[in-house]
Amino acid sequence: MSQQDINRWQGQPLSAVFAAHRARLLGAVVLFSVTMVAGTALLGLSGGFLTASALAGLAGLGATFNFFSPSAGIRALTMARIVSRYFEKLLGHDATLRIARDLRVWFFARALPLAPGKLGNTRTGELLARLMGDIGEVDGLFVRAIGPLLAMGVVSVAALLAAVLVYPPAAALLALMALLIGTAIPLLAVRGGKAGETERAQRRASLRTLAFEGLEGAADLLAQQAQGRWIVQVDEAARKVAASDRRRRRRLLSAQLLHGLCAGAGLVAMLALALHGHASAGLAPALAASLVFMTVALLELWAGAGLAWQALVAGRVSAGRLQAIVEQAPAVAEPATATVLANAGQAATLRLHDIVFSWPGQQRRVLDGLDLDIAPGQRVAIGGDSGSGKSTLSLLILRQADPQAGQIQFNGQDIASLSLAQWHQQLAWMPQGAPIFAGTLAENLRLGDAGASDAQLWQVLQRVRLDGWAQDNGGLETWVGENGATLSGGQARRLALARALLRPGPLVLLDEPTEGLDVDTAHALLLDLPAALAGRSLLMISHDVLPPGVVDVQYRLREGRLQPLG
Incomplete structure (x- = not known):
C-alpha cells in the first residue's frame, strides 16, 4: 500500500470504492442481463419450436412448418448466452477483485489515522474480524446481490413485454408471479433480517476475537492452566454462531418452501391460461408452449432472489460495521490551512512550553505545566515511574494527541499548524515493543525508508552493529521470522533501531528502547547510540539507569513536570 493509495482513499466514503469501478460494474450488469434474457428466451423459443415440430409430425407430410427461423434463433440465443456469460464472468470477477483490493486499502487508509487514540479502545481480534469477515461480505456484494437483483429486474420486464405481445392475460399472470415470487416472498424471508444479520456478524466477530486472542496468548494460558x-x-x-446460522437457514428454507408452492401453482395457472388462450382466443400452440416454458425459466431465475436479498442485507450490515470504525473522529485534526515548515529536514530546537494534558473522562492531569527544550543535536532522556506520563509525552510529540493547554514548537513554529505528514517527516520513531515483521532483513529495514538503497541498509546496520551478524546469516535477504523469531532480544531491538534511524528526520524519538533486554545487552545498545545518531537530536523515554555519556541531559517526570537529574 503506497502513500498515493492512502491519500486517494482518506476521507472517502465506502460508496466511493464502488463508484471508482462503476464502468465495470455497469458493464457486468448489462452482460448479466443479456445472459439471463438469452437463457429465458432460449427456453421459451425451444419449447415453442419443439411443440411446433411435434404438431407438424402428427399432422403428416402435408403440414407446413417453419424450421429455419426458430432453429436460427435458437443457435443465435445459444451463442449470445455463451459469449455474454463468458464476458460477464470475466468483467464481474475483475470488478469484484478490484473492489476487494480497494476496500482493504480504503479501510487501512481510513483507520490508520485513528491509531492508537481511537483504535486503542477496539480489540485487535475485533478489528481482524471486521477486516476479514465484514470486508468479505461487502466485496462480494455486487456478485451475490446487486448484480443478480438488477439483472432479474431487467429480465422480468423483458419477459412481461414479450408476454404482452403474445397474450396480455399471460402478462398479467406473470406480473402477479413476479411480485409474489420474485419480490414479496424473498422480502418476507429477510423481514427483520437486519437485526439477525447484525447479531450474526457480532457473534462471528466475537468467535474470531476469542480464537485470535487464544492463539496469541497460548503460552500464558498454558502457564496459568x-x-x-x-x-x-x-x-x-461457536454455539452462538451456529445458532444464528441455523436461524438464517430456517428463514431461507421457509422462503424456498413457500416459493416452491407458489411456483407450482403459478406454473399450473400459466398452463391452464395458455390452453384457454389456444381454445378461445386462437393462440398458436407454439406460442402457448413458449409462454409455459418461459414461465419455467423465470421461476428458476426468481428462485435465487431470496439468497440475493439475504446477501444484500448481510452486506449492508457489514458495511455499517466498517463505517462505524472508520467514521470516528480522529484524535487530532489536520489544520484547515497547513503552514510550511521552514528549513524542513534540518536540525532545529524542539520546545514544549507549559504543556497540560489529561485523558478524556479523567480529572487527573498527566502533564501539568511541563516545559522542555531540546537543542539541535542534543540528547535528552526522560525517566519516571510507571504511569507518570512518559509515553503520553511521546504521543503528544508525535501528535497522536493534542495538549489541552500549552504549545509544542519546532524551529519556532507550532506543530499543530503543520500537516501531520509534514511533521512526521521530521521524526524518526522507535515505539515501545517495536514489532519485527515476518520477512527478510531488507523488508523490515525498508519500512523506515522504502527507497533506501542496499548501501544505505548496510550503512545503518553497521551503525547499530548488526552488519557482522547479517553477513554471517545470508545478508539483506536473511529471513528474520515472525516477531523476529530468528533473532535474539538484543538483535531485534537493534533492528528496530536501525529501521527508525533510516528515516531522515532530524529528531529521533525512542520509547523504552531497552524494554525486555538484560542489563549487559541494554547497556551495549545504549552505548552505541551516540555514534548511531550521527549528530541528530534525541529524546529517549526510559526508566532504566543509563550508562555515562549516552545522553547530555536527564530528567525525571514527576507530578506532570520535569525535574533535572545530576
Missing part, C-alpha cells in the same frame, strides 16, 4: 476455561468460552461462542 487456563486453557480449559478459554476453550469453554470459544465453544460457547
Whole structure:
C-alpha cells in the first residue's frame, strides 16, 4: 500500500470504492442481463419450436412448418448466452477483485489515522474480524446481490413485454408471479433480517476475537492452566454462531418452501391460461408452449432472489460495521490551512512550553505545566515511574494527541499548524515493543525508508552493529521470522533501531528502547547510540539507569513536570 493509495482513499466514503469501478460494474450488469434474457428466451423459443415440430409430425407430410427461423434463433440465443456469460464472468470477477483490493486499502487508509487514540479502545481480534469477515461480505456484494437483483429486474420486464405481445392475460399472470415470487416472498424471508444479520456478524466477530486472542496468548494460558476455561468460552461462542446460522437457514428454507408452492401453482395457472388462450382466443400452440416454458425459466431465475436479498442485507450490515470504525473522529485534526515548515529536514530546537494534558473522562492531569527544550543535536532522556506520563509525552510529540493547554514548537513554529505528514517527516520513531515483521532483513529495514538503497541498509546496520551478524546469516535477504523469531532480544531491538534511524528526520524519538533486554545487552545498545545518531537530536523515554555519556541531559517526570537529574 503506497502513500498515493492512502491519500486517494482518506476521507472517502465506502460508496466511493464502488463508484471508482462503476464502468465495470455497469458493464457486468448489462452482460448479466443479456445472459439471463438469452437463457429465458432460449427456453421459451425451444419449447415453442419443439411443440411446433411435434404438431407438424402428427399432422403428416402435408403440414407446413417453419424450421429455419426458430432453429436460427435458437443457435443465435445459444451463442449470445455463451459469449455474454463468458464476458460477464470475466468483467464481474475483475470488478469484484478490484473492489476487494480497494476496500482493504480504503479501510487501512481510513483507520490508520485513528491509531492508537481511537483504535486503542477496539480489540485487535475485533478489528481482524471486521477486516476479514465484514470486508468479505461487502466485496462480494455486487456478485451475490446487486448484480443478480438488477439483472432479474431487467429480465422480468423483458419477459412481461414479450408476454404482452403474445397474450396480455399471460402478462398479467406473470406480473402477479413476479411480485409474489420474485419480490414479496424473498422480502418476507429477510423481514427483520437486519437485526439477525447484525447479531450474526457480532457473534462471528466475537468467535474470531476469542480464537485470535487464544492463539496469541497460548503460552500464558498454558502457564496459568487456563486453557480449559478459554476453550469453554470459544465453544460457547461457536454455539452462538451456529445458532444464528441455523436461524438464517430456517428463514431461507421457509422462503424456498413457500416459493416452491407458489411456483407450482403459478406454473399450473400459466398452463391452464395458455390452453384457454389456444381454445378461445386462437393462440398458436407454439406460442402457448413458449409462454409455459418461459414461465419455467423465470421461476428458476426468481428462485435465487431470496439468497440475493439475504446477501444484500448481510452486506449492508457489514458495511455499517466498517463505517462505524472508520467514521470516528480522529484524535487530532489536520489544520484547515497547513503552514510550511521552514528549513524542513534540518536540525532545529524542539520546545514544549507549559504543556497540560489529561485523558478524556479523567480529572487527573498527566502533564501539568511541563516545559522542555531540546537543542539541535542534543540528547535528552526522560525517566519516571510507571504511569507518570512518559509515553503520553511521546504521543503528544508525535501528535497522536493534542495538549489541552500549552504549545509544542519546532524551529519556532507550532506543530499543530503543520500537516501531520509534514511533521512526521521530521521524526524518526522507535515505539515501545517495536514489532519485527515476518520477512527478510531488507523488508523490515525498508519500512523506515522504502527507497533506501542496499548501501544505505548496510550503512545503518553497521551503525547499530548488526552488519557482522547479517553477513554471517545470508545478508539483506536473511529471513528474520515472525516477531523476529530468528533473532535474539538484543538483535531485534537493534533492528528496530536501525529501521527508525533510516528515516531522515532530524529528531529521533525512542520509547523504552531497552524494554525486555538484560542489563549487559541494554547497556551495549545504549552505548552505541551516540555514534548511531550521527549528530541528530534525541529524546529517549526510559526508566532504566543509563550508562555515562549516552545522553547530555536527564530528567525525571514527576507530578506532570520535569525535574533535572545530576
